Amino acid sequence: QSALSQPPSASGSPGQSVTISCTGTSSDVGGYNYVSWYQQHPGKAPKLMIYEVSERPSGVPDRFSGSKSGNTASLTVSGLQAEDEADYYCTSYADSNNLGVFGGGTKLTVL
Amino acid sequence: EVQLVQSGAEVRKPGESLKISCKGSGYIFTNYWIGWVRQMPGKGLEWMGIIFAGDSDTRYSPSSQGQVTISADKSITTAYLQWSSLKASDTAIYYCTRPSIVGGIILRVDYWGQGTPVTVSS
Numbered sequence: 626q627s628a629l630s631q632p633p634s635a636s637g638s639p640g641q642s643v644t645i646s647c648t649g650t651s652s653d654v655g656g657y658n659y660v661s662w663y664q665q666h667p668g669k670a671p672k673l674m675i676y677e678v679s680e681r682p683s684g685v686p687d688r689f690s691g692s693k694s695g696n697t698a699s700l701t702v703s704g705l706q707a708e709d710e711a712d713y714y715c716t717s718y719a720d721s722n723n724l725g726v727f728g729g730g731t732k733l734t735v736l
Numbered sequence: 737e738v739q740l741v742q743s744g745a746e747v748r749k750p751g752e753s754l755k756i757s758c759k760g761s762g763y764i765f766t767n768y769w770i771g772w773v774r775q776m777p778g779k780g781l782e783w784m785g786i787i788f789a790g791d792s793d794t795r796y797s798p799s800s801q802g803q804v805t806i807s808a809d810k811s812i813t814t815a816y817l818q819w820s821s822l823k824a825s826d827t828a829i830y831y832c833t834r835p836s837i838v839g840g841i842i843l844r845v846d847y848w849g850q851g852t853p854v855t856v857s858s
Contacts, residue, residue, distance in 0.1 A: 657841075659841055659842075659843060661843075661845070663781070663845075670831055670849065670850060670851055671781065671831070671845075671848060672848075673844050673845060673846055676843055676844035677843060682844075682846065714780060714781050716781070718841050718842065721798075722783070722797055722798060723795065723840065723841075724771070724785070724786060724795065724797050724842060725783055725842050726783075727780050727782060727783075728780065729779075729780045730781075
């Protein structure tokens, strides 16, 4: 069982917005602004999409945004495109593991 | 261009040993940490440990402590992940990474290797 809780699946039609949640505790997500999100296409290595809750690396489209409220972080993908279909993982610094903990992942389907 | 190039797929029997590698290039190897992330079949990601290439300071996740050994050879800009006695449950894809770490906290992982699949089966 993963330390952070994500819905196993999410979906949306092209052009729509979808939000993926990542729920932890005050000892990880809620206690620190060190939440990152990674996108992983089948057979590929993960790719950084968001770091420090809401920062976007260069090259990542601004359709991807991150936020946090209490113990729950969220990744929003606006203007869904077919290539956004992938698995998404959140991770956070945690008191219990100084390397950080991951969520179980959410499979995003573009209908 | 920063690159992390990992060794190829491995198949071993339970009880056997294994050492996989990750060669860094395109940056000053000794200035950065290298981390290892496990992904079991159909499952999520999990940190195993990190090593600072400059002085081999190593930190393990609680679940990996005592189960694997992480090392680095800065003369050939290569990091390693090794097992002395594999179990079937070690079957996974192992990614090497170059995390950005400040104050002992992993802020993000900008660079990933291509992954090394390891299969442990009798």
